[in-house]
Amino acid sequence: MIVVEELFKSFNKVKALKSLSIRVPNVISGLIGPNGAGKTTLIHVLTGLIKPDSGKVEVMGLEPWSQRYELMKKVGVLLERPVFPPNVSGMRYILHVVRVMGLLEKEAVETMRKVDLLNYAERRVSGYSAGMKVRLGLAKAIVGRPELVILDEPTANLDPSGRMQLLKLIKRMHREEGIGFLISSHVLPELQKVCSWVCLMHEGKAIEQDYVENLLDKYASTVCALRVSKPSELAATLRNLGLKVKIEYGTLYIKGDVATIRSEVARLISQTGSELISFHQLGRNLENVFIKALKDEKYGG
Amino acid sequence: MEARSTSPIVEIIRFELEKIWSAPYVGLILMLLIIGGPTSSAPMLVEGSAFEVVLSSIGGFKILFLYLITILTFANSFGRDIEQDVLMGEFTLPVRKENIFVAKLLANLSLLLLMDLTVTLFSIWIITASISLASAASIVLVDVATLLLFIAITILMSMVLRSRFGAVIVSIAVYFFESILLDSIALAITTTNPPNLNPAYILLKLVFSGELTVFTWGIILIHIAFPLALLAFAYFFFKEVLQLD
Numbered sequence: 001m002i003v004v005e006e007l008f009k010s011f012n013k014v015k016a017l018k019s020l021s022i023r024v025p026n027v028i029s030g031l032i033g034p035n036g037a038g039k040t041t042l043i044h045v046l047t048g049l050i051k052p053d054s055g056k057v058e059v060m061g062l063e064p065w066s067q068r069y070e071l072m073k074k075v076g077v078l079l080e081r082p083v084f085p086p087n088v089s090g091m092r093y094i095l096h097v098v099r100v101m102g103l104l105e106k107e108a109v110e111t112m113r114k115v116d117l118l119n120y121a122e123r124r125v126s127g128y129s130a131g132m133k134v135r136l137g138l139a140k141a142i143v144g145r146p147e148l149v150i151l152d153e154p155t156a157n158l159d160p161s162g163r164m165q166l167l168k169l170i171k172r173m174h175r176e177e178g179i180g181f182l183i184s185s186h187v188l189p190e191l192q193k194v195c196s197w198v199c200l201m202h203e204g205k206a207i208e209q210d211y212v213e214n215l216l217d218k219y220a221s222t223v224c225a226l227r228v229s230k231p232s233e234l235a236a237t238l239r240n241l242g243l244k245v246k247i248e249y250g251t252l253y254i255k256g257d258v259a260t261i262r263s264e265v266a267r268l269i270s271q272t273g274s275e276l277i278s279f280h281q282l283g284r285n286l287e288n289v290f291i292k293a294l295k296d297e298k299y300g301g
Numbered sequence: 302m303e304a305r306s307t308s309p310i311v312e313i314i315r316f317e318l319e320k321i322w323s324a325p326y327v328g329l330i331l332m333l334l335i336i337g338g339p340t341s342s343a344p345m346l347v348e349g350s351a352f353e354v355v356l357s358s359i360g361g362f363k364i365l366f367l368y369l370i371t372i373l374t375f376a377n378s379f380g381r382d383i384e385q386d387v388l389m390g391e392f393t394l395p396v397r398k399e400n401i402f403v404a405k406l407l408a409n410l411s412l413l414l415l416m417d418l419t420v421t422l423f424s425i426w427i428i429t430a431s432i433s434l435a436s437a438a439s440i441v442l443v444d445v446a447t448l449l450l451f452i453a454i455t456i457l458m459s460m461v462l463r464s465r466f467g468a469v470i471v472s473i474a475v476y477f478f479e480s481i482l483l484d485s486i487a488l489a490i491t492t493t494n495p496p497n498l499n500p501a502y503i504l505l506k507l508v509f510s511g512e513l514t515v516f517t518w519g520i521i522l523i524h525i526a527f528p529l530a531l532l533a534f535a536y537f538f539f540k541e542v543l544q545l546d
Contacts, residue, residue, distance in 0.1 A: 051544055068392070072394060077393040083386035100313065102309070
């Protein structure tokens with residue numbers, strides 16, 4: 001659990017965080033925002049790397065700057081540009097982390113297996129690919145079985161398959177070991193795939209924060225796009241029910257209460273014997289949420 | 302799950318040493334030192350006593366090279382430009398900042414000591430055809446005392462200036478400033494036979510003969526007391542002030 005209240009942080013004249021207040025639950029959470037939104041600064045504050053100018057910060061009940069040592073026993077961290085000693089092997093590096101943390105050495109082997117690096121454990125880090133380095137960083141973050149893992153742009157340098165692999169790994173660790181994650185990223189579709197909760201940041205402030213489903217319900221459009229085998233018949237029936245319907249290139253666009261549209265479409269399809277090809281609510285994604293929340297922030301709703 | 306067998310500080314020192322030892326340029330540095338030590342001492346053999354020969358091995362090429370290695374090593378270890386990411390990695394482990402500072406200092410210092418001792422022993426053996434551990438240890442001790450000022454300046458400047466390059470430049474500037482200052486003093490006190498005011502020479506005289514002069518006190522102050530104060534400040538800065546952004 002992370003609690004941040006009225007947090008301010010400046011670097012010379014640049015105000016990186018401005019009165020930021022968030023409460024992050026211990027699920028898979030996301031920090032969303034464009035470059036310069038203050039995500040990395042916030043992560044550095046949360047991990048005790050920098051001292052806030054003012055405000056309250058609590059991570060797992062601890063104050064990061066003054067209790068960094070105690071905090072790092074509970075929280076694993078993977079920073080944006082993880083740097084490892086190039087001339088030692090991946091296993092030696094994780095063994096170093098294990099020894100520093102006072103854990104059993106078998107934990108190193110177990111962790112390397114978890115991140116699928118066991119086959120490359122004895123290879124020098126300089127010979128690792130970008131994806132392997134991120135997984136090594138993740139191994140370092142999870143080796144002490146932390147309660148929370150903070151990841152700053154973990155997928156930034158990964159190819160699509162590397163991204164998928166990492167996201168699967170995060171989901172699996174959350175499911176099997178109950179580890180909470182806080183992931184910062186500006187790649188919204190991938191966050192939508194893994195996160196249950198998100199905070200949208202812009203210019204050092206949190207403009208929206210909630211569970212993903214709640215945000216999607218709040219900001220998604222009231223238009224549904226529908227493809228069926230007999231669109232004209234269905235459109236006529238829906239119009240008779242008082243719904244606004246438009247047909248474009250064989251796709252029906254229906255405007256109205258989404259729950260009503262869903263139930264009516266399901267009923268009518270079974271009645272008319274039409275075949276449902278696809279159904280989706282327009283704008284039910286984090287990109288749309290972010291754009292609309294930003295618009296609300298700028299123009300006051 | 303806790304099963305601590307070695308203290309974190311010992312493990313960090315061990316890992317630092319492994320990192321440095323596995324670096325590809327270590328062999329080259331050792332080779333240059335081994336060749337450079339005796340070579341710079343050889344001319345003294347013709348006219349000098351055994352004591353002067355030993356003295357000469359701390360001067361010339363070896364000490365200059367050792368000095369350069371020292372400032373580069375410490376700037377690399379504590380520097381805040383490229384190495385900031387490395388420090389960030391270390392700060393995200395459950396290790397106290399003070400332990401990281403002490404471990405880095407001890408690891409780099411012990412490696413330099415070991416390197417210096419090896420090279421000095423080799424130089425003495427080449428020059429005198431015998432191995433004198435006591436002489437070698439004295440010379441290493443004096444080398445460290447001489448270098449302590451530059452170690453402290455490099456560490457502090459690395460963190461304060463947020464730059465390895467800046468730290469190296471400041472350290473080199475102080476080195477030349479001190480040389481010029483001591484040469485000026487030497488010229489001022491006598492015009493016929495200026496005494497050797499090299500800090501290493503003065504400290505070695507102290508080690509061998511216990512000769513305390515105003516210059517010895519001056520060198521002790523500048524090269525031991527002042528660097529220790531700087532190191533204490535650097536330690537405080539690292540622990541309480543240093544932010545990695």
